[in-house]
Amino acid sequence: MKEAIYSWIKCLAIFYILLTMLIHLVPTGKYQRYVRFFMGLLLMVMLITPMLSILEKAKTLPESFSSLYQQEEKSGSLLIWKIFRKAFWKKVWRSSLRKIFRNL
Template identity: 45%
Template sequence: MTEAIYDWMRNLAFFFLFMTAILNCLPDNQYRKYVQYFLGLLLLLVLLRPLLSVLNLDEIINEKLDLATLELELKNSKDSALSVEGVQEGFLNRAYEEELESQIKMMLEGKEIEVQQVTVSLTRGESLAVDRISLEVSNPEQAMYQRDEAKIVQDFQNKLDGVKTELSQVYQVDESHIDISR
């Protein structure tokens, strides 16, 4: 506990040194108030970090940030796929599917799920939309004792259910169109 407090105090000291150096290096006072505002926001984060970690809010914030990043990447991928029409439409659709498969694979690996195969199918109407997602996954965690195996299987199933819900939200696909096999 005392080590955590010392780390927090050390981080505060480094931050104040950093803040002082930045403010002294500014050539004009023209941007000083904007830099102070930004550094004040950073100071709040440094001050609240112990509280966030105790309440596990840092993990929740990271999950929300990952979800927002995935949604932004999806929107950017859709925009780039829709901007080119005509001759190369089939090629672009396949490239879009591959990009989505790679995003999903990276998300699953970030959640410590081993991925054998990811397949994304698109509907080609007025706009591109994800029709079906098929995943082939396995649990990297193995039970040392047989009595632990049921808990590990249940935890993995809960993790897969969360992944299914997250994929449904991000890619706007009905959960019945997301197939996960082991």
């Protein structure tokens, strides 16, 4: 048990060192905000993982994240495709209507 806690604290310390190094390498404050947000999410996952392993839920967490991500990606790509298709057909209609009115 002590060994597991020690390795967990060691991973957190390494993560914090890498976070600090990455923040200093990012060129502007605008990007630092995004890096801090992403690293904060990773830190929360790192903090929650030992608690979930106690509850034996750690194995299902990555699977549920990946399935939710795939669903979001699929719905997002479908939405982008619908927007693109609508814009394309609007452009086609405009050009065809222009040709019709030019011929009149």
